[in-house]
Amino acid sequence: MCGVAAAAVRAVLCCVLVGSGAVRAEWKLAVHLAAIDCANENNREVCIRFAITGYPSLRFFPAFSSNDSTGENIRGFSRDVTGLRHLIIDKLESHKNPAPPACPPLETTSTQEIDSYLEESREHNHNLAVVFEEDNSYVGREVILDMLQYVNIMVRRVLRSEEELVNRLNVTEFPSVYVYNKQSNFTRLPVLRDARAFYSYALQRLPGVVxxxxxxxxxxxxxxxxxxxxxxxxNKTRVYMSDLESALHYSLRVEVASHTVIKGEALTALKGYISVLDKYFPGRPPVKNALKAVNNWLKEQKKTSIMYSEFSAALNTKTTDSYLPEVVRWVGCQGSKKQYRGYPCSMWTLFHTLIIQAAEAGSKDPQEVLQAMRHYVGSFFGCRPCADHFEAMAQENMDHVTTHTVAVLWLWSRHNRVNARLAGELSEDPHFPKVQWPPPDLCPSCHTLKSNGDHAWVQNKTLAFLRNYYSAQHLSNDFLSVSVEPPVIERRKARETAPNREQEAGQEVVDEEDELNEAPQDEKSASYASPRKPSIVGLRHHQFREDIVDLDAFIIQHYKAKAPLSRRDMEDEVEPLPQSMRRTRRDLAALDAKGLALGLEVEPEPYDQSRTHWMSVLSVGFSRLDVSLCVAFYLLSVLCIATMCLYFRVKRRQRRTKLALP
Known part of the structure; x- marks a missing residue:
């Protein structure tokens, strides 16, 4: 390591300063920050060893320090985050030779060094970022440390006094950052504000930087x-309903299912979780009805424990207007690989959405959703270290949340804290790095600068963004995996229990394949996972079904009417179909099967199968109307040809007659 500052491993620092974020996580390769509370008796021996007589105290341990070193005692140090950060940089630059290999070059560079680097890097596609700044600026050194853990990029700082390079690139603003690559040479880095936080964010997202x-x-x-x-x-600017419904399915059918018996705090947590889902989940009507039914079922349970099998039976009860899909499909929460993002992302999205919906609904208890989340995560969330960290954050100051505005901002700030803690971990998706959210490109007005140049959040703008981003009106229903209606088999069973009602309504009876083929267009487009190759075979024009004459069906019905059946009451048992319905051999086969199921004896139909076969072959890929028109045009063309032949024959006779006259 380059240096150990501010009570690293053996140093001492008042814990209140550590929590202020004096050193970013990206700096940890060069400097470690640690804190020891000397007011705690458990730390007494350590504090005596380093001769700590008062606090806050600050010790600096350079690299290669011996084990018995007590470090350099720093007096009169700044009490604010910016001052501490600048102090650490000064200590890193004062390190004597030999310089540790992990220490980045913080000194300024010259035009000759930049040119030399460009010559050497022509064979590589690495990025070079040059920070132009004033003599007393720390921006360049802070950006260099921010990029310390990133590869395929090199950051150097150039002072305003380096006139040759400043004039060559026509630099007029300080600070500013120019990026070089082989494709575009030097171009100014586009950022929202010329400040360290925006520079680092933009550089970390350059192509190839990881x-x-x-x-x-x-x-x-x-x-x-x-x-x-x-x-x-x-679209990263939208929240997808598919993610929210997938979170429901996974949490209720996978995580809760890990508890064979649900009792005590777990049962209380489940009831609270289902209750807020029933009140505030902005789902489609069948999904909301399913959640309401489960919530009512839980309220009726007076036992101190329930079996998950009982809960699952209530959860999976399906009717025509109450159904929770059993499919997981991540959209906004999908990762570049299967092990990334997914369920944790969707749960954060669900929590943000619920708390916004509770605020819009005017819930009397601003902690209602937060407490339900807290208990659910503590009892059911599969990542136990994650659950422990969330509980630790809740114990800090969740009880101080008194309004819905504070509740929304509390969850947002804790989510950003988790992102900062997990940045760079193995669970981080390279294509979706952990950042402070919302980023500048998603909400420019949410970001601003303090008087000292540090980043700051505009809370009223951030609150407005959160309320809009997670509002029910902003949710996208694109890519929903399945319809919320019950499956085909469920609907067929329902029809079989009420045949009279079907006859009165004149509903169409089709098999499972037909119902899937006749799905709405938006549902077909959502089923992208198994795309079908385009083919003219089996094409149907369902929107013109009433106007299409089925020649095969007409012929079959003609012969079928003449064929005697062994039992004449078949027509009474089999429900009549509307006359406008298309009939195919598959439909008749279905009717035959139904007749057999009713105990009827159906004799074979005496129609010409070869004729029907050739009619089917000739009509492959075409509608019945197309076939009829083709036959009509064919007969018309034959008639025209015959007429023309007759005409020319008559003219020829007339000509011969004229030639025979003297």
Whole structure:
């Protein structure tokens, strides 16, 4: 390590300063920050060893310090985050030779060094970022440390006094950052504000720049084989209902299912979770009805424990207007690979959505959703370290949430804290790095600068963004995996129990394949995972079904009417079909099967199968209307040809007659 500052490993620092974020996580390769509370008796021996007589105290341990070193005692240090950060940089630059290999070059560079680097880098496609700044600026050094853990980029700082390079690039603003690559040479880095936080964010998202130790993000990461769920291009400015419904399915049918018996705090947590879902989940009507039914069922349970099998039976009860899909499909929460993002992302999205809906609904208890989330995560969330961290954050100050505005901002700030803690971990998706959210490109007005140049959040703008982003009106229903209606088999069973009602309504009876083929267009487009190859075979024009004459069906019905059946009451038992319905051999086969199921004896039909076969072959890929028109045009063309032949024959006779006259 380059240096150990501010009570690293053996140093001492008042814990209140550590929590202020003096050193970012990206700096940890060069400097470690640690804190020891000397007011705690358990730390007494350590504090005595380093001769700590008062606090806050600050010790600096340079690299290669011996084990018995007590470090350099720093007096009169700044009490604010910016001052501490600048102090650490000064200590890193004052390090004597030999310089540790992990220490980045913080000194300024010259025009000759930049040119030399460009010559050496022509064979590589690495990015070079140059920070132009004033003599007393720390921006360049802070950006260099921010990019310390990233590869395929090098950051150097150039002072305003380096006139040759400043004039060559026509630099007029300080600070500013210019990026070099082989394709575009030097171009100014586009940022929302010329400040350290925006520079670092933009540089970390340059093409090819990735955190060290993480796999290089390739476009091929999004290409899946036929056994995997295909990548869905999505709009990052939208929240997708598919993610929310997938979170419901996974939490209720996978995580809760890990508890064979649900009792005590777990049962209380489940009831609270289902209750807020019933009140505030902005789902489609059948999904909301299913949640309401489960909530009512839980309220009726007076036992101190329930079996998950009982809960599952209530959850999976399906009717025509109450159904919870059993499909997981991530859209906005999909990762570049299967192990990334997914369920944790969708749960954060669900929590944000619920808390916004509760605020819009005017819930009397601003902690209602937060407490339900807290208890659910503590009892059921599969990642136990994650659950422990969330509980630790809740114990800090969740009880101080008194309004819905504070509740929304509390969850947002804790989510950003988790993102900062997980940045660079193995669970981080290289294509979707953990950032402070919302980023500048998603909400420019949410970001501003303090008087000292540090980043700051505009809370009223951030609150407005959150309320709009997670509102029910902003949710997207694109890519929903399945219809919320019950499956085909369920509907067929329902029809069989009420045949009289079907006859009165004149409902169409079709098999499972027909119902799937006649799905609405938006549902077909959502079923992208198994695309069908375009083919003219089996094409149907359902929108013109009433106007299409089925020649096969007409012929079959003609012969069938003449064929005697062994039992004449078949027509009484089999429900009549509307006259406008298309009939095919498959439909008749279905009727025969139904007749057999009713105990009827159906004799074979004496129609010419070869004729029907050739009619089917000739009509492959065409509608019945097309076939009828083709036959009509064929007869018309034959008639025209015959007429023309007759005409020319008559003219020829007339000509011969004239030639025979003297």
């Amino acid at each position: 955190r060290e130790g993480k796999p290089y993000p390739e476009v091929t990461d999004f290409v899946r084989n036929q056994t995997e769920e295909q990548w869905i291009p999505f």
